[in-house]
Amino acid sequence: MQITFDQVSHIYARGTPFERLALRDVSLTIPSGSFVGIIGQTGSGKSTLIQHLNGLLQPTSGTITLGDVKVTPREKMPHARRRDIGLVFQYPEYQLFEETVAKDVAFGPLNFDMPPELVEIRVREALEIVGLDYDWVKDRSPFQLSGGQMRRVAIAGVLAMQPKVLVLDEPTAGLDPAGRKAILEGIYRIHREQRLTTVLVTHSMEEAARYADRLIVMAEGQAVLEGSPDEVFANAVRLRELALDVPETVALVTQLNQRLPEAERLPSSLYREEALIEQLLARLSVTKER
Numbered sequence: 001m002q003i004t005f006d007q008v009s010h011i012y013a014r015g016t017p018f019e020r021l022a023l024r025d026v027s028l029t030i031p032s033g034s035f036v037g038i039i040g041q042t043g044s045g046k047s048t049l050i051q052h053l054n055g056l057l058q059p060t061s062g063t064i065t066l067g068d069v070k071v072t073p074r075e076k077m078p079h080a081r082r083r084d085i086g087l088v089f090q091y092p093e094y095q096l097f098e099e100t101v102a103k104d105v106a107f108g109p110l111n112f113d114m115p116p117e118l119v120e121i122r123v124r125e126a127l128e129i130v131g132l133d134y135d136w137v138k139d140r141s142p143f144q145l146s147g148g149q150m151r152r153v154a155i156a157g158v159l160a161m162q163p164k165v166l167v168l169d170e171p172t173a174g175l176d177p178a179g180r181k182a183i184l185e186g187i188y189r190i191h192r193e194q195r196l197t198t199v200l201v202t203h204s205m206e207e208a209a210r211y212a213d214r215l216i217v218m219a220e221g222q223a224v225l226e227g228s229p230d231e232v233f234a235n236a237v238r239l240r241e242l243a244l245d246v247p248e249t250v251a252l253v254t255q256l257n258q259r260l261p262e263a264e265r266l267p268s269s270l271y272r273e274e275a276l277i278e279q280l281l282a283r284l285s286v287t288k289e290r
């Protein structure tokens with residue numbers, strides 16, 4: 001399902017002394033089947049933006065189009081469409097509350113009136129997708145699990161709803177590097193295998209570069225850059241002005257290119273470490289053969 005924002009603004013606490021313009025005239029596209037990374041400094045409007053995706057927030061002005069549904073300041077998102085957009089909040093494990101993992105994952109689907117026999121199948125599938133063994137985990141209390149496992153349970157709870165779009169607000173915050181990698185690799189696998197439109201909010205350029213095929217850079221409530229990673233990373237100066245760094249790989253390619261003759265320069269699309277290593281190895285073997 002393609003999603004577009006057309007001139008969307010959002011004002012919190014309108015008409016009070018605490019009024020805050022959090023989104024200003026944001027226009028952007030999330031193509032169906034894409035993996036979109038949303039990056040930006042703290043307070044740039046990332047969480048506000050994604051809460052518009054499932055109707056938790058409504059635009060103060062502008063239009064959001066989700067497939068064939070339009071959301072405006074006056075037209076709310078229909079309940080049925082909200083179910084299509086799975087939103088995983090920051091620190092989602094704090095929202096676990098049932099006495100067993102299976103009950104927690106089943107909560108959303110039961111709430112949306114899915115028949116119980118279908119719910120059980122969905123719960124099993126969702127837990128297995130996030131890499132947890134159903135029989136091992138189903139009757140445990142979520143609170144007996146490690147931080148990374150709890151977060152996987154929370155993500156399974158959203159996947160059990162079989163959303164068309166999966167939106168994750170900093171799903172790796174507070175995890176160690178191994179935990180971060182496990183969660184992101186899992187999300188990437190689901191995205192690829194199910195062609196699930198995926199939106200990942202992250203502070204990490206490295207994460208964005210590794211997984212996203214499209215990037216949106218937020219600053220002061222505006223979408224200031226949007227495009228493929230190499231299009232966005234080509235704006236290194238602008239990114240630095242926004243106190244955002246380009247990934248290390250991109251910085252390395254820029255430095256190498258400054259020293260290489262024009263004909264031998266590396267393409268700017270080498271923003272993934274593996275791709276750069278392969279390109280450098282290929283060049284080394286050509287040099288050796290000579």
Ligand SMILES: Nc1ncnc2c1ncn2[C@@H]1O[C@H](COP(=O)(O)OP(=O)(O)OP(=O)(O)O)[C@@H](O)[C@H]1O
Nearest residue numbers: 012013020022040041042043044045046047048049
């Ligand atoms: N419920 C609210 N009421 C009033 N202002 C809010 C509310 N939520 C967010 N804001 C303000 O809106 C602006 C955008 O906040 P938002 O949480 O969307 O940014 P963010 O980029 O997600 O930040 P972070 O990376 O810290 O999560 C900030 O100035 C924030 O203080």
